[in-house]
Amino acid sequence: GLVNTREMFKKAMEGKYAIPAYNFNNLEQLQAIIQACVETKSPVILQVSKGARQYANATMLRYMAMGAVEYAKELGYEIPIALHLDHGDTFELCKACVDNGFSSVMIDGSHLPFEENIELTRKVVEYAHQFDVTVEGELGVLAGIEEDVQAEKSHYTNPDEVEEFVERTGVDSLAISIGTSHGAYKFKVKPGEPIPPLRFDILEEIEKRLPGFPIVLHGASSVIPEYVELINKYGGNLEGAVGIPEDQLRKAATSAVCKINIDSDGRLAFTAKVREFLWNNPKEFDPRKYLKPAREELVKMYKHKNINVLGSANKA
Ligand code: G3H
Ligand code: 13P
Ligand code: ZN
Numbered sequence: 001g002l003v004n005t006r007e008m009f010k011k012a013m014e015g016k017y018a019i020p021a022y023n024f025n026n027l028e029q030l031q032a033i034i035q036a037c038v039e040t041k042s043p044v045i046l047q048v049s050k051g052a053r054q055y056a057n058a059t060m061l062r063y064m065a066m067g068a069v070e071y072a073k074e075l076g077y078e079i080p081i082a083l084h085l086d087h088g089d090t091f092e093l094c095k096a097c098v099d100n101g102f103s104s105v106m107i108d109g110s111h112l113p114f115e116e117n118i119e120l121t122r123k124v125v126e127y128a129h130q131f132d133v134t135v136e137g138e139l140g141v142l143a144g145i146e147e148d149v150q151a152e153k154s155h156y157t158n159p160d161e162v163e164e165f166v167e168r169t170g171v172d173s174l175a176i177s178i179g180t181s182h183g184a185y186k187f188k189v190k191p192g193e194p195i196p197p198l199r200f201d202i203l204e205e206i207e208k209r210l211p212g213f214p215i216v217l218h219g220a221s222s223v224i225p226e227y228v229e230l231i232n233k234y235g236g237n238l239e240g241a242v243g244i245p246e247d248q249l250r251k252a253a254t255s256a257v258c259k260i261n262i263d264s265d266g267r268l269a270f271t272a273k274v275r276e277f278l279w280n281n282p283k284e285f286d287p288r289k290y291l292k293p294a295r296e297e298l299v300k301m302y303k304h305k306n307i308n309v310l311g312s313a314n315k316a
Contacts, residue, residue: 040306
């Protein structure tokens, strides 16, 4: 069955790698994640966002995740699989997911004042832990592309707050803000300009305050240039799309960062291949025909992440 993240994170901390947390909304994404993680013998966290629940239906997603556990066995190798709510924004949503068979939830109170974040997060922890469901909290707000440098800085996680937050909430892991952001436009840089490095100094400070405690990195897509180019070549327009360089993520994975969230790279790989196929095969209209190459590309990409970026391959 599904497992929570406790054991996964313990091993990832000791082994200096990170567990992949891949978002899914549909069948093809889920199949690709499972195939890639079975073939690389990697544990995996399947992430469902609020938007994904609305898109695919909560019941559908739950049974899909349960089906994924069986599918993994069918593929010939058992891997630990967690079903995790990504960016839960209310107690009610987190409770609904706990009640609905999720093995892990995130309560994202990062936009709230410190005390309110603690109060909301503690309430979710108290409920979830009764059912052995693990909880991820967040401190610090991920930088937005529109904000100026000064505003971004003030949103980094404050290391002075992490100990009290973890102690008073009882969370099992903590998402932090050290320079990543969501989506495909993470930095405003011109082509050829260097991408600002992640704030490893802040991460180190957090590690000192919380020795051995699992840290989570959101907004960790690399916005793989090959896919951006393909999309732009076949009718798309993603000018200025840029992400976190792989070497930065590799470095983070060897630290207390035990979970790395990747969604956008999957969307880009999928879209690139669908666009390419339809452009080259204007007479095709069978979704299986154009979704298959997209799914195959996803498998390739997730395997690459597990093996070369997160270091989670052969850890299951
Ligand atoms: O953090 C956001 C995730 O990439 C999920 O995105 O809310 O569009 O499903 P979504
Ligand atoms: P990306 O947009 O960088 O893939 O981040 C995904 C994420 O953090 C999901 O919670
Ligand atoms: Zn996120």
